[in-house]
Amino acid sequence: MPGSFRVARLFGIEIRIHISWVVIFGLVFFSLWNDVFPSQYPFWSDQKTLLVSAVTAVLFFCSIIAHELSHSLVARRFNMRVSSITLFLLGGVANLQQEPPSAKAEFFMAAAGPFMSVCIGGLGLGLQTLIDATDAVQLQTVAAVAGYLGFINLLLAGFNMIPGFPLDGGRVLRSIIWAIRRDRAKATGIAARGGQLVAGLFVLWALAQLTTEGAGGLWWWPILIAYFLYNAATQSLRQERLGGLVAGTRVAPLMNTTFAVADPRSTVANVVRDLMLPRSLRAVPVVANQDFLGLMTSDDVRKIDHDRWATTPVEEVMTRSADLPKLAPDDDLGQALARFGDGTVLPVVRDGRLVGLLDRDGVLDYIRMRDLFAQGR
Incomplete structure (x- = not known):
């Protein structure tokens, strides 16, 4: 709140x-x-x-x-x-x-x-x-x-x-x-x-x-x-x-499967400069050896002083995978809506590996279009 x-x-x-x-x-x-x-x-x-x-x-x-x-x-x-x-x-x-x-x-x-x-x-x-x-x-x-x-x-x-x-x-x-x-x-x-x-x-x-x-x-x-x-x-x-x-709609068709990832040893400054700012990303997945470790979000970044960005590795700042609500590609979109909470991005994981990202704004746009077409019937 x-x-x-x-x-x-x-x-x-x-x-x-x-x-x-x-x-x-x-x-x-x-x-x-x-x-x-x-x-x-x-x-x-x-x-x-x-x-x-x-x-x-x-x-x-x-x-x-x-x-x-x-x-x-x-x-x-x-x-x-x-x-x-x-x-x-x-x-x-x-x-x-x-x-x-x-x-x-x-x-x-x-x-x-x-x-x-x-x-x-x-x-x-x-x-x-x-x-x-x-x-x-x-x-x-x-x-x-x-x-x-x-x-x-x-x-x-x-x-x-x-x-x-x-x-x-x-x-x-x-x-x-x-x-x-x-x-x-x-x-x-x-x-x-x-x-x-x-x-x-x-x-x-x-x-x-x-x-x-x-x-x-x-x-x-x-x-x-x-x-x-x-x-x-x-x-x-x-x-x-x-x-x-959204009843009957699955996560897979709406998830983003082309996404940039960060190495856990990269510094916060590098990820912000190279990924978050130029691509307007609010969250960057952290991956090592194809294993999904967590997400570094804009909220995570704001929790540390700007002076420490250049020396702080991403793995110290990110929200770890175990603490994140996660989805599977076959999950119902209604379940996804319930799991967003205060977050804006949800990781989609299969067998411990990140296969996509589901963006809340994208889901809301989809719902608005469905609502528009439903009203037109």
């Missing part, structure tokens, strides 16, 4: 924070400091309220990471690649590089996040109840934090299980329809329409807040949620339509 930066790495998955996350963190912290804890514990000092609010806000977002990490680990169990988890304005998102391969995979992946939130919620409320029952005054702060985290995580689980795509509940709904009708495209259409309907309900909720005296302070929040849901659901419908346009 543009505008995000890495803060950690768990189980091989990058944890990233988008700049918009600062807004939601500030709102959560402010509500705890200004309203939640002062109303429940008015005898706390200002310093204690401030500190406990900050710690609770951080733990809340740790629980969101746990929610998204559950999605990610289950996705990897079903051989889906997960590039990162990003915290942003509306919570968190696990960035998958491909769609679920089956209804079963999507069901368990989608349900894993809310299940984790329910577990955290139950643990928090249980801990609070236990401390309150023992009347342990010295653990009052722990009970306050646990109670808030318990409540908010159960609320998070309930919100995410709303049956509107791409919320977890919408994905669960799609997986069930997919399993029953054996048609992912139709299941996506139904779930995405559900997402658009839920977005409309959030808009009505915002309007109701505006017309209710004393309840319109955060009317813009459901509007933001509605905007996100509607756009994501509409994008899903568009992607399924594109999938229908």
Whole structure:
């Protein structure tokens, strides 16, 4: 997600924070400091309220990471690649590089996040109840934090299980329809329409807040949620339509089989000067003894200082083959679209040897032409 930066790495998955996350963190912290804890514990000092609010806000977002990490680990169990988890304005998102391969995979992946939130919620409320029952005054702060985290995580689980795509509940709904009708495209259409309907309900909720005296302070929040849901659901419908346009098309006819390669011992400066600039290449495959080692992309080049280009070998900068999503010549073009992720070029490999490159812009041009001809029929 543009505008995000890495803060950690768990189980091989990058944890990233988008700049918009600062807004939601500030709102959560402010509500705890200004309203939640002062109303429940008015005898706390200002310093204690401030500190406990900050710690609770951080733990809340740790629980969101746990929610998204559950999605990610289950996705990897079903051989889906997960590039990162990003915290942003509306919570968190696990960035998958491909769609679920089956209804079963999507069901368990989608349900894993809310299940984790329910577990955290139950643990928090249980801990609070236990401390309150023992009347342990010295653990009052722990009970306050646990109670808030318990409540908010159960609320998070309930919100995410709303049956509107791409919320977890919408994905669960799609997986069930997919399993029953054996048609992912139709299941996506139904779930995405559900997402658009839920977005409309959030808009009505915002309007109701505006017309209710004393309840319109955060009317813009459901509007933001509605905007996100509607756009994501509409994008899903568009992607399924594109999938229908390329159904049955293989990678081989569209891949570029005439491409320049770089030696792993060449310097970055030489490859940029001799290949990338004169040919306007965004990625150059790195090959040694006919074995495909990786790709050096423009993003890889930008990661190192310009002063080091002349002394840095390509093999130190390239994205290695093992870390790249790859295609086979006979793969379906729809699968290729799902594997591009944030990349612009995908290697096409047979028996460990590079046989072609698939360019995303070329695929999109092909789809536009197919769409144009389909409209003309």
